[in-house]
Every structure is written in structure tokens, then in C-alpha cells.
Amino acid sequence: MGFACVAGALLGFLSTSASAFDFEDIAQRARRLADDPYKKPDVVLPPELRNLNYESYHQIRYKPERMPWRNAKLPFEVDFFPPGWHFDQPVKINEVTAQGVREVRFDQDAFDFGTTKVDPGKLRGLNFAGFRVRYPVNSATRKDEVLTFLGASYFRALGKGQRYGLSARGLAIDTALATGEEFPHFVEFWVLRPQASDKQLVIYGLLDSPRAAGAYRFVLTPGIDTVMDVTARLYLRNTVGKLGLAPLTSMFYFGRGQHPVEDDFRPAVHDSDGLSIHMGNDEWIWRPLSDPKRLLITSFSTTNPVGFGLMQRQRDFADYEDPVLRYELRPSAWVEPKAQWGAGRVELVQIPSPDETNDNIVAYWVPDRLPAPKAAYDYAYRVWWQKDKDTQPPGLRVAQTLYGRGYTHAPDGSVSLAVDFEGPPDMESPELKPEAQVSVDANGKLLEQQMIHNDATGGWRLSLRLQRLDAGKPVEIRASLRSGNKGISETWSYILPPD
Known part of the structure; x- marks a missing residue:
């Protein structure tokens, strides 16, 4: 059964055929976006959706029988997130097949609302907030959640035996500047329908924000280490103060190098415990993370970095003593540039946090030379989501x-x-x-x-x-x-x- 049959009513085929559809199509869309003034989506969620909390929002699930490709015996499955809680920005999602490109129409009746008291009619006329991908990484008989795109330009992935922790982002603009951070959003996705023998899933994304637009190609390869290959082309509408490429976002509350302010039976609480950098001169650097009393920004200048990542090196249950949250299973994320990124710096931002519910750690690459407005800026990298075989220096x-x-x-x-x-x-x-x-x-x-x-x-x-x-x-x-x-x-x- 195909995507169109199970996902509800779909728009007709676009004129673009799948064989002609590629990254350049998305890049042209991004360039046209950047040529015009930014238009913020005019969407106001009803109070019933806006007032959901973490637990109630995640009770709303896409019905398994409505999942695309569920009965097609394909290696991957996808399903969708509803709008609600913090996620109020609409996301358009398309499927690309050999016949062409179709938009998946939002259908509120495809969701199970659990014990929440949300009236499905309140979702009528809205759109998706994001989507997730499933693939059998832990067992050949069950498709596990391996990737989500949800909120702004955030995405996160899982390998074998991992639990969700830190996130990646498509782009960071003016992070930790006094002028305030700008959060770009992925506004549209194109998911290529896989073949029965495929071990990779290809996704295209269109990013938009007041000062930037971008085209992205993601190639997901799930496994022991799940890998995401990212190809991006940016167009700035206007100048920015700081451009953060390949950003990673994580949480550090306390650990062995920083004692908790209040009594806590757990020895440590964090999704990552350090920033690792393989510098362009082949030096390896390890910066332990902290929850500072005030904003702390540090950077490491280099040319053509080999890689950097927010890592979780403490891997024993006894390091955390939390049988519910299982911090020892949270993945590390290692960013590996493709080609040469030139001169710049890896910047680490550590933000004071009152508890463990806030992502207060950000790391990204800042190029020394920013692209001129309207000019194409191309770069590519790979993100490894690791646990058992973290990227490490060759020595001690x-x-x-x-x-x-x-x-x-x-x-x-x-x-x-x-x-x-x-x-x-x-x-x-x-x-x-x-x-x-x-x-x-x-x-x-x-x-x-x-x-x-x-x-x-x-x-x-x-x-x-x-x-x-x-x-x-x-x-x-x-x-x-x-x-x-x-x-x-x-x-x-x-x-x-x-x-």
C-alpha cells in the first residue's frame, strides 16, 4: 500500500517528476525565498493545543494503521507530529516517488489523542509540526524510532541501544549575542520513498528565517552508529552577526566535575559531559562541560577542523543511577566536515540552567568569512550518533x-x-x-x-x-x-x- 493510499487525501502530482527532482530544485526555492522579504507564518494555535505540556503532547500519537508504507514491506516507516505545546509552526511534508511529488495532506482523524481532552476538530485547518522515521536497528522484527524533525530546525537521531539526548540543528544565527538569537525553521520537507532493499533514506528540507533561507539534503543511514550526511546551501537575506554551522544542542546540569546545588541521589545528570575537537593542526582538545552561574562563551580557533562533537563519555549506569532516564544510553554526536571549511572557530556556549529540563549547551562552527547577502554558500558534513564506539583521540x-x-x-x-x-x-x-x-x-x-x-x-x-x-x-x-x-x-x- 502506497503513501497516498494510507495518508489521507493528497494533492495531485506536481509537474516535477521524481527522476528530475534533486537538491537543485530545493536550492532554487531557497534562493527565491531569500530574494523576497520574510513572511512569518500567521498561525495561532487554539488554547487546548497551546496549553499542552510535555506529557500530554506526547500522548497524541499518529495511528499505526495510518502510517505511510506500513503495509508495503519497506525498510523505513514515517509518521507525523501534530501541532501543539511549543510546536506552533506549520511544516509541509511531501513524498517523492517514481511517479512524481505529492503533498501529504494533514488529517486530524489520523491521530490518537490518548487521555488528553483535545477535540480533534481543533486541529482542522492546521498542518504537521514535524515527522519521525522508523527503522529496525535493535531488532529485525521491530522498526525503532531512529530520527525526528520537530521544532524550528532541530533534528535528532538514534543508533543501536541509544536513547534520545542531544539534538542537532540546521542552522544557528546570532546565538548568545545581545541582539537576541534568531531561530530558523524547516518549513517544508520532501521524503524520497525507499526501495525494499534500501538501507538509507533521503530527505530534502527547505529552511526559512528573517535573515536566511537554505536548502538541505539529508541522507540517513541507521545502524550501530546512525549517520546523517548533510549537504546545505544557504542564502542570507541580510547580514548576520554570527553564523553557526552544524550546531549541536545538549544539556549539562551537574556531574563529577560540578556538584549539584541541591541534594540529588544521582551522581550526575547530563546528556553530554564534554566538547571534543580534532583541530586542523591534528591536536585533540577536550573541554569538560558545566552549568555556569552566568553565561559562558568560549571558542577554539582553527583552520579546516577535522571534527568536533558533544560527547557522553561516562557510560556506566552507576555514573548516573537513574533507571528511568538512563543517561548512560544518551548518544554522543560527532560532526565531521566534508571538504575544507577554511578558517574559523568552534564556539561553545554554556547557559545557566535551574534544572535538567533545559538544553543549556550549544556548540557550532563559525566561519571567519560570512557569505554576502543573496550569494550562495555551500557546505557539507556528516553527523555520527554514537554510543559504543565514540570518536576518540588515538592516545590517552x-x-x-x-x-x-x-x-x-x-x-x-x-x-x-x-x-x-x-x-x-x-x-x-x-x-x-x-x-x-x-x-x-x-x-x-x-x-x-x-x-x-x-x-x-x-x-x-x-x-x-x-x-x-x-x-x-x-x-x-x-x-x-x-x-x-x-x-x-x-x-x-x-x-x-x-x-
Whole structure:
């Protein structure tokens, strides 16, 4: 049974045939959008939908028997999200087949409203808020949710044995600037109907916002690591203050390097615990995340980055002790540029959060040279959604960062840090005896430094004690390990926030 048969009434075929339909069609749409003034969708949700909360919104499900391709024995399935809660922007969705392109018409009767008291008639005349994709990654007999597009330009994916955590975005504009952030939206999608033997799903997206329009091609490859290949072409309507490419959005509330403000039985609560960067000069950098007391923005300048990602390195249940939320199963997301991105910086934004319900971590690439208004700007990258085989440096990596006052020190205003390095067995040998290279910026004074072999883990522990000179300013600390003249670890790059 085809998409058109089960999805309700559909518009007629467009003149474009599937064989002629490609990325350039979407790019032309984006260029025409950018040539005209931005038009914000004029949609006001009724109170019954606008006042839904997280739990009630997710009770509204697309009926399985109405799912496209359900009875066609295809490897992928798709279904749709209704408008409601925060999701008030309409999204047009099309199917591309060998016969042409059809729009999927919204049908409120295709949804099961669960125990909510929403009148299906309140959805009449509205449109979808997004869609999800299913594919059998955990079991050959069941199609699991592997990808969602929902809200603004957000999307997130899952590999085998993973649970949803951090998200990616199509584009970030003026993030953390005083002028305020602009959130582009995907306003239309084209989903290519797969063949029975396909292991990939191709999706096109059209993005729009007050100062930008863009065309996107997504190629989804589910698996142990689910991979999303992204090809994008942007057109700016007007100049922007900051253009964030390949943005990732996550949550950090507390962990081993930052104790909770209030009592919590869990040792850690976060979707990601660090930013990893493979710089253009082949240096690997690890920046532990935090929930700062005030907005904290840091950046790492480089040319032609090899990759960057928000990673979840703590992978044991005992790291979190949460049998419901299972933070140890949240994926890491690794961005791998295709071709060369030139000069720019990986920027990390950390936002104060009162609890774990807010995504307060953002990382993205900022090119040094911004495209001129109306000019095409092309780039491409791959996002890996990982758990069991996270992208890691070849040598020793930072396993954890511990913060606090050691038992040997009386209170004197100093700060103690312990950094554990782990990695290949030959680099954990006690005979190696690595040396630590530590640098502290002008606002800090290093009081003690000690390197020992951690017999319990087999790795190495670097212990530091330092004095912060001006409590109102941050301190930046860097450390790496060497054996002889050879670097054998990634660079631990730490920001001690203002007190």
C-alpha cells in the first residue's frame, strides 16, 4: 500500500517528476525565498493545543494503521507530529516517488489523542509540526524510532541501544549575542520513498528565517552508529552577526566535575559531559562541560577542523543511577566536515540552567568569512550518533574531571582538580612515566602538581591545586601528557568559572 493510499487525501502530482527532482530544485526555492522579504507564518494555535505540556503532547500519537508504507514491506516507516505545546509552526511534508511529488495532506482523524481532552476538530485547518522515521536497528522484527524533525530546525537521531539526548540543528544565527538569537525553521520537507532493499533514506528540507533561507539534503543511514550526511546551501537575506554551522544542542546540569546545588541521589545528570575537537593542526582538545552561574562563551580557533562533537563519555549506569532516564544510553554526536571549511572557530556556549529540563549547551562552527547577502554558500558534513564506539583521540583521553578540595588541604581558598587519563594499554603501563605539561592563565597561580599511576583504573591521574587571584574572573587551564618528546594525550582544556 502506497503513501497516498494510507495518508489521507493528497494533492495531485506536481509537474516535477521524481527522476528530475534533486537538491537543485530545493536550492532554487531557497534562493527565491531569500530574494523576497520574510513572511512569518500567521498561525495561532487554539488554547487546548497551546496549553499542552510535555506529557500530554506526547500522548497524541499518529495511528499505526495510518502510517505511510506500513503495509508495503519497506525498510523505513514515517509518521507525523501534530501541532501543539511549543510546536506552533506549520511544516509541509511531501513524498517523492517514481511517479512524481505529492503533498501529504494533514488529517486530524489520523491521530490518537490518548487521555488528553483535545477535540480533534481543533486541529482542522492546521498542518504537521514535524515527522519521525522508523527503522529496525535493535531488532529485525521491530522498526525503532531512529530520527525526528520537530521544532524550528532541530533534528535528532538514534543508533543501536541509544536513547534520545542531544539534538542537532540546521542552522544557528546570532546565538548568545545581545541582539537576541534568531531561530530558523524547516518549513517544508520532501521524503524520497525507499526501495525494499534500501538501507538509507533521503530527505530534502527547505529552511526559512528573517535573515536566511537554505536548502538541505539529508541522507540517513541507521545502524550501530546512525549517520546523517548533510549537504546545505544557504542564502542570507541580510547580514548576520554570527553564523553557526552544524550546531549541536545538549544539556549539562551537574556531574563529577560540578556538584549539584541541591541534594540529588544521582551522581550526575547530563546528556553530554564534554566538547571534543580534532583541530586542523591534528591536536585533540577536550573541554569538560558545566552549568555556569552566568553565561559562558568560549571558542577554539582553527583552520579546516577535522571534527568536533558533544560527547557522553561516562557510560556506566552507576555514573548516573537513574533507571528511568538512563543517561548512560544518551548518544554522543560527532560532526565531521566534508571538504575544507577554511578558517574559523568552534564556539561553545554554556547557559545557566535551574534544572535538567533545559538544553543549556550549544556548540557550532563559525566561519571567519560570512557569505554576502543573496550569494550562495555551500557546505557539507556528516553527523555520527554514537554510543559504543565514540570518536576518540588515538592516545590517552580524559576519562573524568573531578573538582573540589582534597582531604590533605585545610580551607585556604584554593581549588583542587583531578584529571584522569585513560587509553590504549601500552600507554597505561606504569613503566611509561609520562610528564604533564600544565599551563594556567594570568588569573591563576599553580600551587601543586602531581602525576601518579592510577592502579585502580590502569590509567593516569593528574592532580592540581591552584589559587584564583580575582574571584570575579575565570581561570583557563590546559594540560597534556608527554612521553619523552612525544605527545601521548589529548589536551585537557578547562575553564574555572568566576566564583
